[in-house]
Amino acid sequence: AEPAGSAAAAIGGDGPGVTDMIRGEATFGEIIARDKVSRAHIVPRGRGEAETAALLASLRFVTMIDALARTYDHVIIDAGAFDVIAADQMAELAPGGVLVVPDPTDPIAGVARARLAEAGYGDGLIVLAGAPLVAPTPHPEAA
Numbered sequence: 001a002e003p004a005g006s007a008a009a010a011i012g013g014d015g016p017g018v019t020d021m022i023r024g025e026a027t028f029g030e031i032i033a034r035d036k037v038s039r040a041h042i043v044p045r046g047r048g049e050a051e052t053a054a055l056l057a058s059l060r061f062v063t064m065i066d067a068l069a070r071t072y073d074h075v076i077i078d079a080g081a082f083d084v085i086a087a088d089q090m091a092e093l094a095p096g097g098v099l100v101v102p103d104p105t106d107p108i109a110g111v112a113r114a115r116l117a118e119a120g121y122g123d124g125l126i127v128l129a130g131a132p133l134v135a136p137t138p139h140p141e142a143a
Contacts, residue, residue: 017046022058028067041072056089065093091120099127 016026032043043064055061068075077094090097097116101109104127116125 014047015044017044018055018061018064019046019048019050021046021064022050022055022060023048024060028064043068052086053089056086056093062093087116087119087121091116097121097125099125100129101127102129104129 015031017031020026021028021031026046031046032041034041065075065077075094077090099109099113099116101112103109109127113125113127
């Protein structure tokens, strides 16, 4: 379980988020929340389904991303799985990207990286394995 008030807990919630704002059912102030265990602010996906391409093309979404980019040093968008058209749209909104895959040597990961590079990410794209992060174990001789 995630710590209460953590970013991970907020993202998994069933409250309003981006999809609700796009449909005009929530304001930006209603969907953004400060993470209680870090300095991050979280905007969850929201309730209901939204086609990724339509979401990225929404004027409200573009305006929100622009406002966030002017306010914060870094804006992280967890886009999940999306198609080539959405990759083109995302490249217009975000100058860099991180592709997270379970196995970077998997041929599907290579195809995804190539499609994102074609969309405009090129050098701004980093491929990470989706393994959980583990704190390093101190060496006994260092004690």
